[in-house]
Amino acid sequence: MDSSAKSRDSHTAMATYIHSHTARTALKAAGILAAFGLFAFLAQGVFGRVPVQIDGREYLVGVGDSVAEIIAEQPIAAHPGDLLSATDRRVIVAGGGEQVEVRVNGTEARLDERVRPGDTLELIPGVDKVEPTAEETRAIPVPTTIVGKGAVLTMAAPGSAGIERVVVGAVSGDVVASETVLPATPMVLRRVNGGGKKVVALTFDDGPWPTQTAKILDILKTERVPATFFTVGLRVKREPKLAKRIVDEGHAIGNHTYHHIDLTGATPEVLKRELDGESDMVRWMTGATPKWFRPPMGKIDGPAYKAIKAAGLRPVLWTVDPQDWRKGAEAGAIAKSVIAAAKPGSVILLHDGGGDRAQTIKALPWIIHELKKKGYEFVLLDDLPSAPKSSW
Ligand SMILES: [Zn+2]
CATH class of the missing domain: 3.10.20 (Ubiquitin-like (UB roll))
Known part of the structure; x- marks a missing residue:
């Protein structure tokens, strides 16, 4: 029952009462009722709920x-x-x-x-x-393009950031619309090769590794061949004696980051930590300072290139990759692949770490003998015919 219905009922009741009694009694009764009603209302109002x-x-x-x-x-x-x-x-x-x-x-x-x-x-x-939406002006990051087929990376053009105007959601940050005001131009990294002289450079990545690095060093010593070892900081810390032996036997140690990470998209802090962390570890353990840098998985972008140069390192990839790290790679196939692909100035990618390298070790004397027979001399990366100097 709602409250208006309730009050209608009480009015009807009071009217009936007045008609069936004398006026005096009725008025008296009405007074008592009114007082009682007021009391009930107040009681409800003060103590209860309304x-x-x-x-x-x-x-x-x-x-x-x-x-x-x-x-x-x-x-x-x-x-x-x-x-x-x-x-x-x-x-x-x-x-x-x-x-x-x-x-x-x-x-x-x-x-x-x-x-x-x-x-x-x-x-x-x-x-x-x-x-609500808001309009912003943003920088378009410099994209990276890699051209050429050589091993040594140089910068052919620095590229430039672009500018875009974007409409974004003020709370979500979602891009509602964007318009390019000035397009970005890419940084061009050129892979260069010094051809001409019949020299090749052997490189070994991802070590030092127990037993395997020592076996490779033994072969190189017997064959009187130098090589460059792109070591990982974490492995140098675990195998300092092998790292020292690489340097002591006339080979070069290159920087291959501290944790073997993909550098593309890495923050400046991560880049610095990975590059300096490895170089410092090599210096502490061997006394040598890496001069060359090889990006893990060959992955590099503009910011990584700049960080590598800022760290005083020269970035280098490779030109001959027999994929000796692949599961099931067999010594004969590794050796044949290298021997067939080698050209003057080639940089050969092999691995002494990162897993079982028994097939690489087996293939190595074969590679060295065959390339020597073809008239090749093995050199360190420093002794490759000089790569054209970039302006940056
Ligand atoms: Zn690697």
Whole structure:
């Protein structure tokens, strides 16, 4: 029963009473009833809870509660709207849209407004809101292009950053629209080879490795052939004696990072840590300073190139790759692949670490004998015919 129905019933009851009794008795009775009614109303008002209408249903709420308190306490279905992204309209802040609007007796109410008994509240759910957008000018990073087929990396053009104007969602950061103001030009890294002289350079990556590096050093000693070992800092720390032996026997140690990581996309801090970490470890353990750098997996980009140069290193890839690290690579196939591909100025990629290199070790004397027979001399990277100097 709602409160207006209740008051109608009591009026009807009182009218019937007055008609069936004398006026005096009636007035007296009415006075008693009125007093009792007032008392009941006050008692309810002071000690109990009072009825209000919320969206057509009756709720008992605390006396003097504010609109905000009533919404918080009652299981009311009206919810605020959500904040949506400017791109795909997904919800980015639940409840971050328009808030629930409250009307008390048909008039929009403030949240701190007190509600009186019998008031009628109407709750209007909040609608979803789309986040505002903002315009920004951003730099387009310099892309990297690698050209040529030689081993030594040089920079042919530094490239330049571009500029783009983007419209982004102010809350989500989503790109709503973008426009290129100035296109970026790529950094061009050129792989160069000094041809001419019949020389090749042997390189061994991913060591030093127990037993295997020693076996390779034994073969190189017997054959009187120098090589460059691109070592990993972590391995140098574990195998300092092998690292020292590489240097002591006239070979070169190159930098192949501290943890053998992919440098593309690495932060400047990571690049510095990986490059310096390996060079420092080699210096501490052997007294030698790496001059050449080989990026793990051959992966390099503009920022990595700059970090390598800033660290005083020369980046080098390879021109002959028999893929001796592949599972099932067999000594005969490794040797034949190298012998067939070798040209004046070739840089040959082999591995002394990173796994079982028994087939590489078996192939090595064969490679050396065959290339010697063809008139090749083995040199360190420093002694390759000088690569054209880049302007950067
Ligand atoms: Zn490697």
